Amino acid sequence: MTGRFPEDFLFGASTSAHQIEGSHDVDGRGESVWDVFARTPGAIEGGGDASVATDSYRRWRDDIDLLSELGLGAYRFSVGWSRIVPDGRGRVETRGLDHYERVVDTLLDRGIAPVLTLNHWDMPQALMADGGWISRGAVDAFAEFTTAVAERLADRVDWWITQNEPWIIQLLGYQLGLHAPGIADHRSAVTAGHHVLLAHGVGADILHGYERPKVGSALSLFPCDPATDTEADREAAWGSDGYVNRWYLEPLLGSVYPADMRAHWERAIGGDLDFIRDSDEQAIGGRSDFLGVNYYTRRVMAAAPANPFPWRVVGPSGDVARTDEGWEVAPDSFRDLLIRLSRDYPGVPLLITENGAVSGESPTHDGRVHDVRRIAYLRSHLNAVHEAIAAGADVRGYLHWSLLDNFEWSLGYRPRFGLVHVDYPTGRRTIKDSGRHYADIVRARSLDVPLPEAPSADTGAVE
Ligand code: FCB
Numbered sequence: 001m002t003g004r005f006p007e008d009f010l011f012g013a014s015t016s017a018h019q020i021e022g023s024h025d026v027d028g029r030g031e032s033v034w035d036v037f038a039r040t041p042g043a044i045e046g047g048g049d050a051s052v053a054t055d056s057y058r059r060w061r062d063d064i065d066l067l068s069e070l071g072l073g074a075y076r077f078s079v080g081w082s083r084i085v086p087d088g089r090g091r092v093e094t095r096g097l098d099h100y101e102r103v104v105d106t107l108l109d110r111g112i113a114p115v116l117t118l119n120h121w122d123m124p125q126a127l128m129a130d131g132g133w134i135s136r137g138a139v140d141a142f143a144e145f146t147t148a149v150a151e152r153l154a155d156r157v158d159w160w161i162t163q164n165e166p167w168i169i170q171l172l173g174y175q176l177g178l179h180a181p182g183i184a185d186h187r188s189a190v191t192a193g194h195h196v197l198l199a200h201g202v203g204a205d206i207l208h209g210y211e212r213p214k215v216g217s218a219l220s221l222f223p224c225d226p227a228t229d230t231e232a233d234r235e236a237a238w239g240s241d242g243y244v245n246r247w248y249l250e251p252l253l254g255s256v257y258p259a260d261m262r263a264h265w266e267r268a269i270g271g272d273l274d275f276i277r278d279s280d281e282q283a284i285g286g287r288s289d290f291l292g293v294n295y296y297t298r299r300v301m302a303a304a305p306a307n308p309f310p311w312r313v314v315g316p317s318g319d320v321a322r323t324d325e326g327w328e329v330a331p332d333s334f335r336d337l338l339i340r341l342s343r344d345y346p347g348v349p350l351l352i353t354e355n356g357a358v359s360g361e362s363p364t365h366d367g368r369v370h371d372v373r374r375i376a377y378l379r380s381h382l383n384a385v386h387e388a389i390a391a392g393a394d395v396r397g398y399l400h401w402s403l404l405d406n407f408e409w410s411l412g413y414r415p416r417f418g419l420v421h422v423d424y425p426t427g428r429r430t431i432k433d434s435g436r437h438y439a440d441i442v443r444a445r446s447l448d449v450p451l452p453e454a455p456s457a458d459t460g461a462v463e
């Protein structure tokens with residue numbers, strides 16, 4: 001590809017509080033649902049937890065140094081909810097706010113735009129007494145959290161993300177029980193998802209009481225393609241698109257929940273979606289200044305007997321490029337997704353809030369991390385963004401997931417997503433070849449930069 005990214009295009013990287021901070025007993029932090037979930041036997045691969053992670057609550061200055069070294073212009077991080085409202089309601093912990101204020105001010109001093117996420121899944125455990133997101137009361141609790149953070153930081157942070165990946169909270173947290181809080185029930189799941197969206201609306205209204213904030217949610221979007229061109233598979237792909245994408249896009253950016261998916265959910269739970277009250281959709285929509293796009297791969301779908309939904313993921317046929325987690329590398333679907341979003345929701349700018357790949361390399365004895373497949377993934381997906389912009393999509397920035405290898409939820413520490421390698425026992429950070437190459441791209445604002453030198457033949461891994 002030739003051509004530059006726009007001058008004001010933001011290049012950055014993302015993390016989230018629970019995945020990097022550790023220091024759970026520090027500065028009055030309360031327990032979060034993930035602290036408790038991690039203690040469930042078998043919940044986390046390898047049996048680990050996030051009590052140390054990348055130790056970033058203490059090493060946050062090192063992390064900001066890395067951002068500077070990479071020349072990045074934006075950093076997406078999240079505010080640990082249970083650090084701010086330790087008991088879920090009521091008392092606000094100012095030491096937690098002090099910490100994030102230091103982070104934000106240091107970023108601003110370095111010319112790095114903070115992109116602040118409020119709920120990146122670490123709800124205070126105290127709220128589980130009422131069922132967590134199943135309870136409408138969670139929306140009020142989220143409003144208190146938003147107010148506390150906004151009072152401290154809305155005068156200086158421009159980019160705010162209310163909710164990270166409502167579908168994943170709903171699916172893994174409340175439908176399959178694979179994430180905190182570990183509930184597996186369809187009615188609970190669709191109820192929780194609705195309250196997460198409602199909390200976006202309430203949070204956006206609070207933030208819009210200040211001048212600076214641009215407010216959006218970050219959605220996990222997976223384009224859904226039919227496995228074959230049969231009518232049945234095409235319907236399955238459209239149904240799956242409703243389940244994964246349109247159920248969130250439409251109320252946030254369109255008008256109301258899509259009718260086809262409403263019918264699927266009613267069948268799945270055997271009853272009305274009576275927790276969606278009359279004015280709720282009005283309270284969710286029309287409040288997004290941008291859409292956060294988290295993209296990793298696509299879904300290839302086929303028709304199936306309803307269980308409870310009449311579709312299933314079959315995956316791509318043939319030999320395709322995959323990450324270490326087995327996910328298909330599908331940059332064309334990314335480009336098409338961005339174009340589709342701009343077409344379906346004109347006037348809503350897009351910010352890529354996550355995109356990245358698992359690739360397990362560690363330092364070799366030349367001291368470098370030769371993660372050539374992450375470089376290929378990064379380049380092909382940045383190219384997709386560039387093509388989407390050329391086709392008219394309004395994409396304002398790209399934040400790679402992740403700045404650092406970190407605690408990957410129920411998969412523990414095995415999957416490595418970082419531009420920077422973390423040696424967990426020591427916390428030592430090593431910028432990977434992908435990080436260096438990204439820095440070159442960012443400096444040039446173009447993909448026309450030389451690839452890193454190939455590793456010399458004798459580089460065996462040292463760990
Ligand atoms: C997303 C999450 C993020 C990280 C990446 C790999 O679903 O938002 O925290 O786990 O996946």
